[in-house]
Structures are given as C-alpha cells and as structure tokens.
Amino acid sequence: MNARRVIAAAAVVAGVAAVTAGCSQVDSLKQVSGVPINTLQIAVGTVLVNNKVPILVAPNCVEVNNDSTKFECKGKTTTGQEILATGTAGASNNFTLSPGGTPTPVPNGTLQLPMVVKVGGKVIYEGQAQAVIDSSQGGAK
Amino acid sequence: MAGLSRRAFLAASTALAATFAVPRDALAAVLAAPLKPANVPTTLQQTITIGAPTYQKYRTLVAGPGEAYLPRYDITQKVANAARTQTRRSLLYLGHYTDIHMIDAQSPARLDAMNGQSMSLWAGVIRPQDTLQMNILAEMTRAMNAATLSPLTGAPMAAAVNTGDSADQHSTLELDWYLGVLDGGSFTPNSGKAGEYEGVQVWENTWAWHPEDPSNDDFGAYGFPAIPGLLNAAVSQTVTSPGLAVPWYAVFGNHDTLLNGFAPIDSGLRALATGDRKADDWQALGEVYLRGMGQDGSVFNRLTNDIWTQQGLDARMRHVTADGERKLFEQLDFISAHLNSPATPGPVGHGFTQDNLTTGQTYWAADLNSQFRVFGLDTCNQTAGADGAVPEDQFNWLKAGLAQAQQEKKMAIVLSHHNSVTLENAAEPVIGGQTLYHADEFISMLREFPNMVAWVNGHTHINTIRPHGDAQGRGFWEITSASCVDYPQQQQLLEFVDNRDGTMSIFVTVLDHAAPAKWSKNDFSQTGLASLSRELSANDWIENPPMRIGSPLDRNTELLLNAPFDLSTITDAQVEADQAKSRARIASFDQRQPK
Numbered sequence: 259m260n261a262r263r264v265i266a267a268a269a270v271v272a273g274v275a276a277v278t279a280g281c282s283q284v285d286s287l288k289q290v291s292g293v294p295i296n297t298l299q300i301a302v303g304t305v306l307v308n309n310k311v312p313i314l315v316a317p318n319c320v321e322v323n324n325d326s327t328k329f330e331c332k333g334k335t336t337t338g339q340e341i342l343a344t345g346t347a348g349a350s351n352n353f354t355l356s357p358g359g360t361p362t363p364v365p366n367g368t369l370q371l372p373m374v375v376k377v378g379g380k381v382i383y384e385g386q387a388q389a390v391i392d393s394s395q396g397g398a399k
Numbered sequence: 400m401a402g403l404s405r406r407a408f409l410a411a412s413t414a415l416a417a418t419f420a421v422p423r424d425a426l427a428a429v430l431a432a433p434l435k436p437a438n439v440p441t442t443l444q445q446t447i448t449i450g451a452p453t454y455q456k457y458r459t460l461v462a463g464p465g466e467a468y469l470p471r472y473d474i475t476q477k478v479a480n481a482a483r484t485q486t487r488r489s490l491l492y493l494g495h496y497t498d499i500h501m502i503d504a505q506s507p508a509r510l511d512a513m514n515g516q517s518m519s520l521w522a523g524v525i526r527p528q529d530t531l532q533m534n535i536l537a538e539m540t541r542a543m544n545a546a547t548l549s550p551l552t553g554a555p556m557a558a559a560v561n562t563g564d565s566a567d568q569h570s571t572l573e574l575d576w577y578l579g580v581l582d583g584g585s586f587t588p589n590s591g592k593a594g595e596y597e598g599v600q601v602w603e604n605t606w607a608w609h610p611e612d613p614s615n616d617d618f619g620a621y622g623f624p625a626i627p628g629l630l631n632a633a634v635s636q637t638v639t640s641p642g643l644a645v646p647w648y649a650v651f652g653n654h655d656t657l658l659n660g661f662a663p664i665d666s667g668l669r670a671l672a673t674g675d676r677k678a679d680d681w682q683a684l685g686e687v688y689l690r691g692m693g694q695d696g697s698v699f700n701r702l703t704n705d706i707w708t709q710q711g712l713d714a715r716m717r718h719v720t721a722d723g724e725r726k727l728f729e730q731l732d733f734i735s736a737h738l739n740s741p742a743t744p745g746p747v748g749h750g751f752t753q754d755n756l757t758t759g760q761t762y763w764a765a766d767l768n769s770q771f772r773v774f775g776l777d778t779c780n781q782t783a784g785a786d787g788a789v790p791e792d793q794f795n796w797l798k799a800g801l802a803q804a805q806q807e808k809k810m811a812i813v814l815s816h817h818n819s820v821t822l823e824n825a826a827e828p829v830i831g832g833q834t835l836y837h838a839d840e841f842i843s844m845l846r847e848f849p850n851m852v853a854w855v856n857g858h859t860h861i862n863t864i865r866p867h868g869d870a871q872g873r874g875f876w877e878i879t880s881a882s883c884v885d886y887p888q889q890q891q892l893l894e895f896v897d898n899r900d901g902t903m904s905i906f907v908t909v910l911d912h913a914a915p916a917k918w919s920k921n922d923f924s925q926t927g928l929a930s931l932s933r934e935l936s937a938n939d940w941i942e943n944p945p946m947r948i949g950s951p952l953d954r955n956t957e958l959l960l961n962a963p964f965d966l967s968t969i970t971d972a973q974v975e976a977d978q979a980k981s982r983a984r985i986a987s988f989d990q991r992q993p994k
Contacts, residue, residue, distance in 0.1 A: 295820065296820070296859065296861055296863065296946070297943070297946055299863075299950070300861070300863075300946055300949055300950045300953065301950070302950070303949075303950025303951065303952040303953065304950040304951065306952075307469065307950065307951040307952060313471070313472075313952070314472050314473075314476060314477075314478070315472070315473045315476065315866075316471065316473055316866075316952050318865070318866075336472075336478055388943075388946075391943075391945050391946050392945055394945065394948075394950075395448055395449045395944075395945035395948060
C-alpha cells in the first residue's frame with residue numbers, strides 16, 4: 259500500500275468514525291455475533307453424541323462473568339450425572355495465503371478454542387473445539 | 400380418513416376438487432388412502448460430508464449415511480414414553496427456508512471490493528459461488544416439493560415459511576428473482592451485458608476467486624480449481640423453478656432492510672447501483688459511500704470530493720454495462736413485491752397484506768391451519784447493524800396476539816430473522832426511537848404463554864436448536880436453520896405431532912437441496928451448477944464451513960414438549976379436514992407439473 263493509498267484509507271476510516279462516533283449505531287456495526295460460543299456449543303454436542311452420552315438436558319453454553327472469551331456449558335444425563343464443558347477462545351494466529359506473501363488474518367474457521375468436556379466428573383474430551391467439528395465433517399482441514 | 404363421516408368425506412372431496420381444480424374421483428382416492436411415512440430424499444436417508452483434499456486444501460463432497468432423529472428432553476426433563484411412536488398424530492407439517500440470499504453478482508452496488516481491505520472483516524460481501532445462487536434456490540425448491548409428504552407420518556405439507564435475508568444486496572432484481580423462483584418460473588441470473596460476466600471475478604485482484612485462472616489469487620493458493628467458462632455459463636443459463644407446491648410466508652431479514660444487512664443506503668449507492676461504473680478497489684467504493692452521505696456544497700461533501708480527486712479514485716472505477724433494474728429497493732417495495740405475487744402457490748402477499756402497505760407495519764399474523772397461528776416478526780434494525788431487536792410496538796402487538804391465540808386454543812409459532820444470540824442490537828435513530836427489547840426480555844415474554852411452542856428463525860447460517868424451558872417443564876423450542884448460501888446449503892422440514900400422552904413433539908428434518916453431492920467436471924447444467932456451488936461453499940476458507948452444519952443435537956431431532964393444553968380436544972375430524980385441504984393442494988400442484 260503506497261502513501262497515497264494509506265492517506266485515502268485513513269480518510270475513509272476517519273470519515274466513517276466522524277459520522278458515527280458517540281452513537282448507539284457504532285456498537286451495532288460489527289459482524290453477526292456469536293461465533294465462539296456457537297463453535298463451542300456445536301463441538302460439545304458433537305462430543306456427547308459421538309460418545310453416546312444419554313442426554314436429558316443438553317449443555318447450554320454461556321459466557322463466564324460476562325467475559326466474551328470464557329465459556330461454560332452445563333447439562334445433565336438421563337441417569338442424573340452432570341455434564342460440564344468449559345472453553346476459552348484464544349487470539350487468532352496469522353498465516354500467509356497470498357501468492358504475494360501478504361499476511362491474511364486467520365478466518366473464523368481456525369479459531370483457537372480449547373475445551374474440556376466432562377460427564378459425571380470424568381473427562382471425555384480435551385482438545386480444540388474446531389478439531390471436533392472438522393473430524394465430524396471429513397477430517398482435519 | 401377415520402375421523403370424518405362418509406357424508407363429510409364426500410362433501411369435502413367434492414368441495415376441494417372444485418377449489419383446486421382436480422378430478423373429484425382422483426382426489427377422493429388420494430384422500431381415502433391412509434397416511435404412511437413417505438419415502439422422500441432427506442438427510443434421514445443420506446447426508447453430504449466434506450471429503451479428502453483433492454488439490455492443496457481444496458476438498459470435494461461425498462455422500463454419507465443418513466441420520467436418524469435424536470430425541471431431546473431438555474424442556475420436559477423426563478425421558479419420553481416409548482409408546483408414543485404408536486399413538487402420535489401429525490398436527491402440522493411445514494417447510495422452513497431462511498437466508499436465501501439471492502444474488503445479482505454483477506451489481507455495482509455490491510460491497511465485494513471491500514474484501515480487498517480485509518477478507519475476515521468483510522466476510523460474506525463476496526463468495527466464490529455468488530453467481531450460482533439462483534440454482535441453489537431452484538434446487539432447494541425441488542427438494543422441498545419432493546418432501547411435501549412427511550417422511551415421519553406421511554402428513555401433507557401445509558405451508559412453507561421463509562425467515563428472511565432473501566435479497567442479498569437490496570437489489571430489485573434479487574427481490575424479483577427470489578419471489579419468482581419460489582412462485583415458479585424461468586429466469587436468467589444476469590444483469591448488465593447479455594451473456595457476459597462483468598465484475599471482480601474477472602478483474603485483477605488477489606481477494607476473489609477467478610475461475611478462468613486462479614493462479615494469482617488467494618483462492619488459487621488454497622487449491623480452488625480453474626473452471627474456464629463458468630462465469631459466462633452461469634449468467635447465460637436459464638434457471639427453471641416449478642415454484643413451491645404449498646403456500647409460503649415471508650418475513651424481513653437484515654439484508655432486506657440495510658445494505659449488506661448492516662449499512663444504511665445513501666444516494667451515492669443508489670446512483671452506483673443503476674450506473675455504469677463499478678469499483679474494483681475498496682477505497683474507491685468507500686468514498687462513493689461517504690460522498691453519498693453529504694449534501695451538495697456541504698463541507699463534508701467538498702472534503703470527500705477533494706479526496707476523490709486527489710487520490711485518483713475515479714481511475715479505480717471500472718466501466719460496466721448499466722442496468723436500471725438493479726435499483727435498490729425501499730422497505731415498502733419489499734412488501735409490495737410480495738403483494739404482487741400470484742394466487743398460486745400463494746397466499747398473495749406471502750403473509751403481508753394491503754394493510755401492511757398502507758400502515759407501514761412490517762409484521763403480520765396468519766393461521767396456517769385450524770390449530771396453529773404464526774406470527775411473522777420484523778426484528779431488523781432500520782438504523783444500523785446486522786443483529787436485531789424487537790421494537791416496543793411490535794413487542795406489545797405480539798404479546799396481545801399470543802394472548803388472543805391462547806384464548807382461542809391455537810398453538811403459536813413465532814417467525815423472525817434473528818435468533819436469541821443475535822437479538823441484541825441497540826442502535827436507535829437519532830430522533831424518534833422507541834424502546835428495543837432484546838433476547839432475555841423477549842424470551843421471558845414468550846414463556847408467559849403456554850401455547851407458544853416454537854420460535855423459528857435464521858441469521859447465523861448455522862443449524863442450531865435451543866430449548867427455552869422453565870422449572871415446571873413448560874417452554875418452547877427455538878429452531879434456527881442453516882442458509883441457502885453458505886455450506887451446508889441446508890433448510891428444514893418441521894412437523895408438529897400430538898403424542899396423545901400429554902406431550903407433543905416437534906420433528907426437525909434437515910433438507911439438502913436436490914443437486915448431487917459430487918459435481919461432475921464441466922457440468923454447467925442447472926443441477927450441476929448447484930452441486931458446484933455447494934462444493935465451493937464447503938471450501939470457503941473465509942468462513943467456517945463444517946461448523947455451520949451444527950451438532951447432531953441441532954439437526955434431525957425430536958423436540959419434546961408438554962402439551963400446551965389438552966390436545967384431545969382437537970378432534971381427528973378437524974385434523975383430517977386440515978390435511979385434506981393440503982393434500983388437495985399438493986394433488987393440484989402435481990397435476991400441473993409436466994410429465
């Protein structure tokens with residue numbers, strides 16, 4: 259990006275900020291919400307079904323202490339055992355895809371989200387949430 | 400039809416034959432046949448999964464085993480009575496579309512060039528399969544029509560519902576195409592120059608897939624193939640849809656409300672949409688947008704004009720063939736377009752009525768049969784942002800409507816675009832806003848009504864099922880479908896069943912569109928391009944394709960509820976009368992199809 263382009267980019271961003279600053283609209287200008295918590299919820303459900311856990315109440319994942327990177331999911335089996343899953347969304351890594359070598363931010367698909375799933379206190383899965391989702395759809399990406 | 404007397408049966412057959420223009424004797428034979436599970440292609444029989452990489456990271460798709468229904472007891476909190484499978488009767492069977500995202504891929508007002516600024520931030524402004532979206536909707540409609548008899552009970556589909564995001568970038572063409580495919584007809588998914596694609600997938604950049612030669616773009620690096628001739632074939636073909644066999648109902652999505660679902664539309668974009676200039680550069684596109692916000696002669700307008708000139712942004716606009724039909728529509732245009740729909744499959748307005756057009760009210764209610772009332776909400780924020788909320792006037796209208804339905808002993812289904820994790824948009828207009836209700840308050844209100852059984856929605860493009868129960872075992876199910884545009888390009892069948900044991904069940908069946916799992920090289924037929932679209936969507940590395948299919952708990956499921964009232968008060972004769980009407984309508988549709 260040359261200097262002229264940087265100036266133009268800055269002007270565009272500054273313009274948008276100037277028009278919308280201080281308004282409730284600013285908060286709304288983000289992507290559709292819920293990616294990490296959805297990822298965790300799906301991975302936990304997949305682990306439980308793959309392990310043939312008899313589910314009475316499927317774990318519902320919620321943020322812990324309003325922290326949008328820490329999640330906890332609680333449920334119950336038909337035999338009264340507690341289902342507990344926890345997960346923490348990490349920062350995305352960078353990687354290079356462009357032939358020209360431009361670093362591209364990691365897309366949602368490679369979200370770092372380690373999780374632990376326990377049934378009746380026993381760990382039945384510990385690892386990345388994304389790995390569970392990938393393996394349920396034909397192996398690692 | 401054991402519930403109807405012989406006299407009532409003959410009267411019903413005669414009346415329905417006249418209403419739907421089918422031979423009486425043939426219809427009587429159809430109605431006399433007992434319901435039995437239909438052998439129809441759904442994910443109960445076969446699924447589609449992502450196969451091994453074929454080049455670099457690019458994968459093709461393969462057929463997988465079917466998935467049986469998983470029972471979910473989250474709300475009743477007790478394991479269901481096994482005998483229910485012998486006693487249940489179907490009360491309502493529906494199709495569910497959402498996030499259709501019909502796309503005019505060549506419109507100058509598309510935000511596709513923003514991908515050059517950040518692929519992650521602007522995910523969804525352009526997808527590799529953008530030119531093939533009409534194929535998807537036509538093939539999904541074929542799949543829906545193939546499943547007009549329930550795979551669980553054989554009950555006839557009474558209606559389909561569409562929970563929004565029908566036109567991807569607010570184009571009148573997109574709106575017309577989506578309505579046309581669901582109502583039936585033949586269309587060419589092209590605008591601008593006849594037979595030739597003009598747009599970012601043939602212009603020099605690294606951020607879009609170039610099917611002619613992807614060797615210099617990020618998608619080629621990932622392993623996307625070269626498919627010469629694809630784009631021109633896509634915009635030259637005629638896509639034919641039989642239209643839905645059943646009446647269908649629609650609500651607003653955020654893409655039907657704001658540009659790309661989150662941004663207000665200004666004069667710069669309106670002019671761009673119908674003009675002969677298209678940006679192939681994100682700064683130029685951003686400047687067009689900013690310039691459209693300013694009034695002529697204002698300081699802001701002079702500033703943006705200066706930037707435009709000094710940065711040479713004019714040179715970053717390409718010439719394309721202008722097309723006035725790409726006009727960006729207004730909110731009331733969306734309603735009037737639905738009201739211009741034909742009587743078949745109907746209903747005219749697809750939920751919207753002339754009253755909506757007159758008053759500007761963007762939500763509605765309708766009875767799907769004698770037992771179920773559906774409330775079609777507009778949870779979209781008119782001001783800004785992709786996510787949603789429920790304004791106070793609509794919140795109060797729904798609350799009163801649910802109370803009325805309960806008094807009439809009708810079960811309630813709420814339709815909205817947004818779901819419970821995305822109902823938190825707080826953006827208000829600078830002047831004249833009203834209180835916005837968000838997920839927690841909305842769910843609490845819905846739970847006040849025992850007759851409220853299902854909240855059906857979309858938005859996140861992920862198959863998701865959530866219970867909203869209380870300690871007494873009461874509550875409702877929230878059912879969110881994946882989209883037509885992102886992998887896995889799936890929609891749903893929903894069946895509401897009385898178990899005749901004090902409980903009812905909602906069966907969710909995930910539906911793939913009718914195109915095969917595997918694309919055959921150089922198959923540019925309507926079905927072939929739909930197969931290719933699904934394959935491309937499975938490789939859209941900006942997104943998270945395998946996540947969007949959800950967990951098994953979000954797919955083929957039986958969702959148990961305690962009955963909202965004594966369901967034995969609904970007679971078999973009432974149920975059969977509703978079903979007879981739906982069966983006659985489907986027989987009429989079948990009769991009209993070419994043999």
